[in-house]
Amino acid sequence: MANINPTEASKSFFRIDLRCLILCLCLFFVFLALANSLHAAYKVQHGLLLRHSFDTNRAYAEKLAHATNSFFESSAQALQAAALDITETRLDPAAIQNEFDQLASITDAFDAIIAVDISGKIIAAKPRSAFLNAFLEAPQARELLNAKEATAISGAFKGPGDRWMSIVAHPVFSSDGGYAGFVGGTVLLQSGSALQSALTKLHYQEGAYFYIVDAERRIVYHPTQGLIGSRSEDMESAPAVPPGGRGTQYMSGVESDGQLISYAPIPFADWGVVAQRPVKLALSNIDELFWRTFYYSLPIFIISLLAIGWLSRLIANPLRQLADVAANLDNRANFSRIRFIKGWYLEAAMIREGLMQSFSAIGNRMRKLHREGTTDPLTGVVNRRGLETAIEELMETARNVAVVMIDVDHFKAVNDKFGHAVGDQVLKAITVLIMAEVRSEDVVARMGGDEFVALLPDTGLESARHFAERLRSTIEQTRFDIIGNVTISLGVACYPAHGDDLRGALARADAALYRAKAVGRNRVHLA
Incomplete structure (x- = not known):
């Protein structure tokens, strides 16, 4: 039996176990993402189908209302013309009867045409046997006698033969202008009427239906004939909508999937159309859309599985590279090599990050030491060593550099009178004022004590003089805590005009600074 190295066995076990873990996690999240995508797609499609169905149902209700309103308006126009002719006949029954014969030949909108006097008696009718010499009994019909100025329509009521009907009426006036009654057309609300025939043609989809209610919420049209004349609130599936209202709503609990309800007004009659459509009808093709979405998702899903299988074989490669780097930290070539090692999983990424942080910490420490060696600890600007570095860089990059030397006037007196602590605060405040005036590419250095220098690359002598005057004026006008006001003296030179190199300038x-101090201080002197 061959001996097995425990170290190699543990390494092999770790590698296999880690790969299985990666595979399981990746497969889990791929399946989870697929399931979530399909669920989201299903919800979006569900919402879009419902919204489309709402819009379609609302447009259908508006179309029905418009068609019904147009039916009554055209009918009313025929009655209006007949009413004018009847007025000219001086309400002669025989002449009225002849007018009705002509009206019946023009329009088939009415099942009967009647003339009613102010007492409610029917004085002429077509056909005659239906209404002649009878009186209007139904309250809905007698209310038409009160509409003395415009065309009106009654609500649903039972007429002769216990048939539900409605009357469209137009007022009739005598030759002297007095109200004499109305001429009306009866519209049967059950099978056989022109209104029923027109509305029945507008049914557009199996399972969806509509009905019409009058101002008293009595049903004047319904595909189920037995419901005509009943009140809509007595229907189990009727929504609580006003007959003249307009809108759309979802009604649950009527069927397993609920109903989409749209309603629109019929302005002529103050009636309302209610269109209902089952939600299951609106969502009838959602299953087909869902499986089509799943079908289109399969290629990416299969590609993802193949990619996971391929990548899992490479999972150990980053660990091997990182281990090699960690084992050879003394090799400086690994500093750049580690940047190109990709961590395929958390552990590799953490090790890589830890190594990079270690290298970065070493680099930061070195930079910090360099920065501390080139920065003035009191003011934060560069010191003499940093100034030397800046001079070397500017000599290589800038065509001309303005040099402004700055010295605080009588600063020794400030230290002697108020102490060095106060003097240090003044130097810090002056540094802030100087830094506020310079540009980002300018260099400010503290030469020592109360003496500063500003290097202004790509700046001419005149521009440097303006800068120096502005800085001098700013400090002169600034009041410092405890000591009050101080002034500065400045000397300005420009390389290469005032020196072969920047140090000469x-x-x-x-x-120039010392000449400015010699002639009175608080001034700028040019080289």
């Missing part, structure tokens, strides 16, 4: 600016 620095010396010329220093000389």
Whole structure:
């Protein structure tokens, strides 16, 4: 039996176990993402189908209302013309009867045409046997006698033969202008009427239906004939909508999937159309859309599975590379090599990050030491060592550099009178004012004590003089805590105009500074 190295066995076990873990996690999240995508797609499609069905149902209700309103308006126009002719006949029954014969030949909208006097008696009718010499009994019909100025329509009521009907009426006036009654057309609300025939043609989809209610919420049209004449609130599936209202709503509990309800007004009659459509009808093809979405998702899903299988074989590669780097930290080539190692999972990424942080910490420490060696600890600007570095860089990059030497006037007196602590605060405040005036590419250094220098790359002598005057004026006008006001003296020079190199220009600016102090201080002197 061959001996097995425990170290190799543990490494092999770890590698297999980690790969299985990665595979399981990836497969889990791929399936989870697929399930979530399908669920989201199903919900979006469900919402879109419902919204489309709402819009379609609302448009259908509006179309029905418009068609019904047009039916009554055209009928009313025929009655209006007949009413004018009847007025000219001086309400002669025989002449009225002849007018009715002509009206019946023009329109088939009415099942009967009647003329009613102010007492409610029917004085002429077509056909005659239906209504002649009878009186209007139904309250809905007698209310038409009160509409003395415009065309009106009654609500649903039972007429002769216990048939539900409605009357469209137009007022009739005598030759002297007095109200004499009305001429009306009866519309049967059950089978056989022109209104029923027109509305029955507008049914557009199996399972969806509509009905019409009058101002008293009595049903004047319904595909189920037996419901005509009943009140809509007595129907189990009727929504609580006003007959003249307009809108759309969802009604649950009527059927297993609920109903989409849209309603629209019929302005002529103050009636309302209610269109109902089962939700299950609106969502009839959602299963087909769902499976089509799943079908289109399969290619990416299969590609993802193949990619996971391929990547799992490479999972150990980053660990091997990181382990090699960690084992050879003394090799400086690994500093750049580690940047190209990709961590395929958390552990590898954490190890890589830890190594990079270690290298970064070393680099930061070195940079910090360099920065501390080139920065003035009191003011935060560069010191003499940093100034030397800046001079070397500017000599290589800038065509001309302005040099402004700055010295605080009588600063020794400030230290002697108020102490060095106060003097240090003044130097800090002056540094802030100087930094506020310079640009980001300018260099400010503290030469020592109360003496500063500003290097202004790509700046001419005149621009440097303006800068120096502005800085001098700003400090002169600033009141410092405890000590009050101080002033500064400045010397300005420009490389290469005042020196073969930047250090020469620095010396010329220093000389100009001392001349400014010699002639009275608080002034700018040019080299």
